[in-house]
Structures are given as structure tokens and as C-alpha cells.
Amino acid sequence: xxxxxNLDWHARDMVDGGFSPDNYTxxxxxxxxxxxxxxxxxxxxxxxxxxVGFDLNLFVGNGLIALYGKCGxxxxxxxxxxxxxxxxxxxxxSMVAGYVQNKRFDDALQICREMESLRHKPDAGTMAxxxxxxxxxxxEIISYVKQMFVNLEKKNLVSWNVMITAYMKNSMPEKAVDxxxxxxxxxxxxxxxxxxxxxxxxxxxxxxxxxxxxxxxxERKNLCPNLLLENSLIDMYAxxxxxxxxxxxxxxxxxxxxxxxxxxxxxxGMTGKGYNAVALFTEMLNSGQSPDSIAFVAIISxxxxxxxxxxxxxxxxxxxxxxxxxxxxxHFSCLVDLLGRSGRVDEAYNFIKQMPMEPNERIWxxxxxxCRVYSNMDIGLVAADKLLQxxxxxxxxxxxxxxxxxxxxxxxxxxxxxxxxxxxKIRKRPGISNVELNNQxxxxxxxxxxxxxxxxxxxxxxxxxxxxxxxxxxxxTDSALHxxxxxxxxxxxxxxxxxxxxxxxxxxxxxxPIRITKNLRVCGDCHIAVKLIxxxxxxxxxxxxxxRFHHFKDGTCSCxxxx
DNA sequence: ATAGGGTTAG
Numbered sequence: 001x002x003x004x005x006n007l008d009w010h011a012r013d014m015v016d017g018g019f020s021p022d023n024y025t026x027x028x029x030x031x032x033x034x035x036x037x038x039x040x041x042x043x044x045x046x047x048x049x050x051x052v053g054f055d056l057n058l059f060v061g062n063g064l065i066a067l068y069g070k071c072g073x074x075x076x077x078x079x080x081x082x083x084x085x086x087x088x089x090x091x092x093x094s095m096v097a098g099y100v101q102n103k104r105f106d107d108a109l110q111i112c113r114e115m116e117s118l119r120h121k122p123d124a125g126t127m128a129x130x131x132x133x134x135x136x137x138x139x140e141i142i143s144y145v146k147q148m149f150v151n152l153e154k155k156n157l158v159s160w161n162v163m164i165t166a167y168m169k170n171s172m173p174e175k176a177v178d179x180x181x182x183x184x185x186x187x188x189x190x191x192x193x194x195x196x197x198x199x200x201x202x203x204x205x206x207x208x209x210x211x212x213x214x215x216x217x218x219e220r221k222n223l224c225p226n227l228l229l230e231n232s233l234i235d236m237y238a239x240x241x242x243x244x245x246x247x248x249x250x251x252x253x254x255x256x257x258x259x260x261x262x263x264x265x266x267x268x269g270m271t272g273k274g275y276n277a278v279a280l281f282t283e284m285l286n287s288g289q290s291p292d293s294i295a296f297v298a299i300i301s302x303x304x305x306x307x308x309x310x311x312x313x314x315x316x317x318x319x320x321x322x323x324x325x326x327x328x329x330x331h332f333s334c335l336v337d338l339l340g341r342s343g344r345v346d347e348a349y350n351f352i353k354q355m356p357m358e359p360n361e362r363i364w365x366x367x368x369x370x371c372r373v374y375s376n377m378d379i380g381l382v383a384a385d386k387l388l389q390x391x392x393x394x395x396x397x398x399x400x401x402x403x404x405x406x407x408x409x410x411x412x413x414x415x416x417x418x419x420x421x422x423x424x425k426i427r428k429r430p431g432i433s434n435v436e437l438n439n440q441x442x443x444x445x446x447x448x449x450x451x452x453x454x455x456x457x458x459x460x461x462x463x464x465x466x467x468x469x470x471x472x473x474x475x476x477t478d479s480a481l482h483x484x485x486x487x488x489x490x491x492x493x494x495x496x497x498x499x500x501x502x503x504x505x506x507x508x509x510x511x512x513p514i515r516i517t518k519n520l521r522v523c524g525d526c527h528i529a530v531k532l533i534x535x536x537x538x539x540x541x542x543x544x545x546x547x548r549f550h551h552f553k554d555g556t557c558s559c560x561x562x563x
Numbered sequence: 564a565t566a567g568g569g570t571t572a573g
Contacts, residue, residue, distance in 0.1 A: 027565045062565040069566095093566045128567035161568045196569040231570040259571035266572060297572040330573060337573090362573070547573085 023057040030063030034070045042067045055080075062090045069098020074107075089115075089123050097129035105133035109141065112148075122148050124159035131162055135169040142170055160188055165197045173201035174441070177210065190214075192223040199232035203239035205434055205441050206517035206544055211236040213439070231259045238267030241515060241542040241549050258284075258292050266298040270548045272559045274306025281315075291323065297330050304338035305548055307562050312338040333362045340370025341562075349379050361390045368400050369521075372407070380404045395421070395428045396520070433497035433518040435505050444500040453504065461495075461503045468532045476525040496526050498543055506537055513540035513551070521545045527563075531555050 021029070026049055033042030046064055049055045055064065061084040068077035077098050081091060092115040099108035108130060112122060127148055134145060149155070149163045160183045167176035180198040183190065190198075195214050202211035215233055217223075224230055230253050237246035246267050250260060261284040268277040281299045284291065291299070296319045303312030316335055319325045332355050339348035348367055352359050364386045371380030384401040391397070398421045405413040431446040444451065451457065465473070498518050505514040522530075522545045534541050535555035543550045551558035 024564055031565070059565050064565095066566060088565090090566055095566095097566055123567095125567045131568065158568050165568070191568095193569045200570075226569090228570040233570095235571065257571085262571045264571095269572095292571090294572050301573065333573065366573095 023054045023060050026054055026057075027059040027063040030060070030067050034063075034067040039067060039071045042071075056085055058084070058086060058088060058091070062088075062094055065091060065094040065098065069094060070101060072102050074098055074102060074104065087120070089120055089125065092120055093123070093125040093129050096126060100129055100131075100133050105137075108133055109144070112144075121151070121153065123152065124156050124162065127162040127166075128158055131165060131169075134166045137170060142166065142172075155186070155188070157188060157191060157194070161191075161193050161197055164194065164201075168197060168201055173204035176201035177205060177207060177441070180210075190217065192218075192226045192229045195223065196226075196229045196232040199229075199236040203236040205436075206240050206515050207436050207441055208240040208242065208515060209436050209439050211240060225254045227253075227255055227257060227260070231257070231263060234260060234263040234267075238263055238270070239544070241271070241513075241544060241551070243267055243271060243273075256287075256289070258289055258295055261289055261291075262295045262298045265295065265302060269298060269302025269305050270544075271551065272306055272548065272562070274302050274308045274311075277302035277306075278308065278311055291319075293319075293325050293328060293331075296323075296325065297334055300331065300334040300338065304334055304341055305559075305563070307342050309338060309342045309344075329357060329360055329363070332357075332359075333366060336363055337366045337370075340367055341373070343370075343374050345370050345374050345376045345379055349382070359386070361387060361394075364390065365397070368397065368404075372400050372404050375404070375407050377404055377408050377410075392424060393426060395426050398426065399428065429520070431497040431518060431520045433501035433516050435501040435514070435516050437505070437508055442501070442504060444497045444504065446497045447495045448497065448500055451500075451504070453507065456507060457500055457503045458495075460507060461499060464503065464533060464536060467536050468529060471532050471535070473529065473532055476528060496523065498522065498526050499529065502530065502533060502541060506533075506539065513542045515542045515544075517544045519546065521547055522550060522563075527557065527561075531557055 026045065030042055030045060033039050033045065046055070049060055054060045061080055064080045065077045068074070068080065077095060081087065081095050084091060092111060096108045096111050099105070099111060112126060112130070115122065127145060130145065134141065145166055146163070149159055152159055160179065164176045164179050167173070167179065176198055180190070180194070180201075183194070195218055199211060199214060202208070202214065218229065218233070230249055233249045234246045237243075237249065246264060250256070250264050253260060261280065265277045265280050265284075268274070268280060277299060281291070281295075284295070296315060300312050300315050303309070303315065312335065316327070316331065319331065320327060332351075336348045336352060339345075339351060345367070348370060352363060352367065364383045368380060368383040368387060371377070371383060380401070384397060384404075387394070387397040398417055402414050402417040405411075405417060433444050434441050435444075436442070442451070448454070498516050501516045502514060505516070522543055527550065530541055530543060530550070530552050532555065534552035538554070541552040543552070548559070548563060550563070
């Protein structure tokens with residue numbers, strides 16, 4: 001490629017050789033300037049092309065817009081766009097890209113609307129330029145981009161990829177997967193970028209079958225070696241609870257980066273294999289790969305999930321002292337979790353008080369759940385108080401608080417919490433569990449009766465509950481919000497979404513393990529119940545909740561009841 | 564000819 005540093009050189013060459021730059025040369029040269037860290041030559045070129053009138057050329061003008069956009073001179077870019085005698089879609093896209101690169105997302109969208117009003121149709125390039133503006137954005141903007149996609153005259157690979165990524169960047173993995181399947185139907189051939197974009201969605205949904213199918217496709221099309229794609233594969237397997245598969249991809253990689261290691265470390269961490277995570281972290285250091293801030297989050301949280309108190313604290317110290325990484329709120333959150341989860345609730349609270357930044361919801365939430373586990377009402381009340389201020393709409397905190405009161409036998413306060421919730425019109429967030437069957441993700445809500453097989457599922461569940469009781473199962477009412485009579489409570493617990501999803505899988509599949517993903521943490525009752533179910537039906541059951549994996553087998557769980 | 568698409572934590 002032409003480089004700006006060599007421009008003088010090239011220019012002299014051309015003159016000496018009797019060539020003079022024309023409007024085919026300038027776009028290339030402008031591109032070289034905008035990619036270099038010395039765009040001034042580009043600005044000078046603007047003067048040159050202006051003198052000879054080349055600035056009226058479409059391609060030259062487009063080059064100038066991109067150049068000014070990349071340098072943050074948006075007014076100038078805008079001026080060039082406005083003064084061009086004719087514009088094409090690239091002119092508009094370059095302007096959109098300019099605003100996006102400078103984080104002026106509203107202006108970028110404004111340009112899109114403007115081009116549409118002038119009957120210039122957005123294309124895949126417009127969507128691609130917008131993409132960085134689409135991380136955690138509003139549903140209005142997502143539907144705007146979706147409309148753009150739908151209206152495309154010709155959908156090319158890039159447009160599909162961008163739309164999939166846009167869904168992913170807005171926590172809409174179902175939509176991302178949906179679109180991928182549609183893409184297959186339209187016989188558009190996915191490339192490495194498609195796969196790397198949709199695999200995290202498979203991981204999110206525990207859509208292992210689809211993930212595997214994409215992996216096979218990747219092999220068939222020889223899309224690897226490709227670092228980002230392989231990292232996506234590791235992550236997909238890790239989040240589907242398939243450690244061996246994740247490991248296999250990792251082991252076969254030619255080149256690894258910190259993301260490859262981090263994915264695998266957290267995979268071990270989430271399964272409760274803290275010592276493996278520690279060993280892997282050491283191996284990473286020995287291989288010459290330095291950890292980054294995210295890698296430390298992964299290893300400290302791995303320690304926390306396995307109760308490796310000393311190791312976790314050591315990593316926190318190592319991070320700051322040896323690697324000069326300033327701990328972010330995520331690291332503090334991991335450490336609070338490490339302390340609280342291992343029963344050091346006071347230490348966790350003191351640690352929070354010494355934090356250099358304002359503790360957020362996550363921090364107090366972590367503390368509150370450890371208060372519940374270790375029945376620490378004093379600190380629990382402090383945490384709950386903060387949380388009800390920070391997010392009075394989140395039902396989970398009321399439930400935790402109520403549980404803490406209930407454990408202490410403070411029934412008046414239980415009732416008070418319940419009526420506070422009612423007064424504020426806060427409904428419990430429904431638990432949702434996903435299970436994959438025949439390339440389709442089936443979703444169950446707590447108490448769901450909408451599934452076509454619903455009747456069968458409930459019948460089978462009550463048979464199972466009967467067998468569980470023979471094995472000594474007593475529904476643990478502590479896990480439910482105490483707002484119903486004892487008998488009802490048992491009934492409510494029986495229909496937590498994971499139970500429905502598991503029974504559905506028992507009825508419809510034979511192969512182990514059964515894999516479930518849920519949107520909340522597994523409650524104590526379900527944990528006991530699933531252990532028993534795994535014994536009764538002799539099936540391995542893997543449940544991924546918001547925090548970690550539970551591998552149930554023959555009546556026990558991989559977390560050793562530490563969670 | 565000019566713009567523009569991907570991975571890692573909690």
C-alpha cells in the first residue's frame with residue numbers, strides 16, 4: 001500500500017517520470033494520508049486538487065470526506081460533502097463513518113436520514129459504518145437499522161454480518177441466531193466473520209447443536225486458522241459447558257492471544273475447577289503471554305467460584321503490584337464476591353468501604369447475596385438499603401432481603417418487604433430457562449403452561465417429585481418469596497423454569513448431558529431437586545445460571561454445594 | 564479508484 005511517509009518520494013518519482021497525478025491517483029493518495037498518523041499532507045493535497053479542479057471529482061471528494069472524518073474535522077468533511085456537485089452512496093457512508101469514528105452517533109444517524117430523504121438508498125456500507133454506534137443502543141435505533149437491512153435492494157454478506165453483530169451488541173442473541181438461520185436459508189455463504197459474530201450468540205443461548213454445526217462448517221470451509229474465529233469457538237464451547245471441546249480448539253491453535261487464554265480460564269472458573277484455572281493462568285504467564293485487566297477478572301472470579309481465598313487475594317495484589325493494572329470496579333466486585341462467598345462477610349464490607357470509587361449495584365448485590373447465604377442480617381440490611389436506592393425496580397433485591405428476614409424469623413419484616421414491593425408495583429422478574437432440541441431453542445418461563453407439551457411435562461414432573469420425596473426431598477421454602485401459603489409455596493417452587501426445561505428434555509431426548517441455561521441464579525430448592533433428578537433418571541444435567549455452571553450427575557453437583 | 568463487517572469477564 002501507498003504510505004504517506006513516502007509520498008514526497010512518490011510524487012517526485014511521478015514528476016521525474018513525466019507523469020502527473022490525476023483523479024485516479026488522488027483518491028489512493030488521500031486514502032494513504034488518512035491511514036497515516038500525519039494527515040497534514042492530505043490537507044495540503046486538498047489545496048492542490050482544489051487548484052486543478054479535481055475536488056469536483058466524485059472519488060476525490062469521497063476521499064476528502066474520509067480524510068477529514070478520520071481526523072475529526074467534521075465541519076470540513078461536511079462542507080466537502082455539501083459542495084460536491086454530485087454524491088454517491090460512498091460519499092454519504094464516508095460522512096456517516098466520520099461521525100461514528102468520532103462518537104457523534106446522533107449526527108451519524110442524522111446523515112442517514114438526510115441521505116434517505118434525498119432518495120439515496122443506504123447500503124451494506126452504511127450499516128457497516130454505523131456499527132460502532134450500535135453497541136448497547138436503544139430499541140428504536142435497532143429497529144431503524146433493521147428497517148435499513150430489510151429495505152436493502154441486494155443483501156450481501158456484509159449486510160448480514162452487520163445485522164447479526166448489531167443484535168449481538170444489544171444482548172439480542174435470539175435475534176442474531178434467527179438471522180443467521182435465515183441467512184443459511186437464503187443460501188448466502190457465511191464467512192469467518194459471520195461465524196465469529198454468531199458463535200457468541202450460540203454461547204449465550206447454550207445453543208450447542210447450532211454451535212457445533214457452525215464449527216463443522218468452519219472445518220469444512222477451512223476458515224481456520226483464524227484467531228478471532230477460534231476464540232469465538234472456545235467461548236461458545238465454554239459457555240455451553242463443554243470444557244473438553246473448548247480445550248481441544250485451544251490446543252490446536254497455532255497462535256493464541258490473551259482472549260484465547262482468558263476464555264478458557266473463565267471456562268474452568270465457571271465450572272468450579274479453580275485449580276485448573278490457576279494452573280492455566282500460570283501456563284499462560286510461562287508462555288510469555290501477559291495478562292490484561294480482563295484476564296485478571298477471569299482468574300479472580302475463578303478463585304471466587306472455588307473458594308480459593310488466598311489465591312484470589314494474591315492475584316489481586318499481583319495485578320496491581322506486578323502488572324501495574326489499576327483495579328477497576330469489576331475487580332473489586334470479584335474480590336467482594338471472593339470474600340463474601342467464602343463467609344468473610346465483614347471483611348467484604350470493610351473492603352467495600354475502602355474502595356476508591358463509589359460502589360455500584362453489582363458490588364452491593366454481591367454482598368447482599370453473601371449475607372443471605374451466611375445469614376448476616378446487619379450487613380444485609382445495609383446492602384439492601386443501598387440497592388433499593390440504586391435500583392428500586394429490581395425485584396431480585398426485595399426477594400433477597402425478604403429471604404434474609406425469613407431466615408431470621410422476622411416475619412413482620414417479611415410482610416413489610418412484600419407490601420413495599422406491592423406498593424411500588426414491582427413484579428418478580430420471571431425466571432426463564434432455555435433448552436435446545438432439534439436445532440431449536442425452547443424457552444420456559446416459571447410456571448409456564450404455554451408449551452404444546454405442557455400437560456405431559458407437569459404430569460412427569462409430579463411423578464418425579466413423588467420419587468424425589470421418597471429419597472427424602474423436602475421442598476425448601478426458604479428459596480421462595482414468602483407470599484403464599486405453605487402448600488402453594490411448594491407448588492410454586494415446583495414450577496421454576498429449570499425444572500420445566502429439564503423435564504421437557506427428559507421426555508424428548510436420550511443423550512446426556514441435558515443442558516439448560518437460565519436467566520437467574522439457581523435457587524437452593526432447584527439445586528437439591530436437580531441433584532435428585534439426575535440420580536433418578538440417570539442423566540447428566542448441566543445448568544448454566546447467570547453466575548456459573550452446575551454439572552449434576554448421579555445425585556451430586558460439580559460445585560460441591562459451594563455457590 | 565473512494566467507505567464499511569469479527570473474538571475475551573461479570
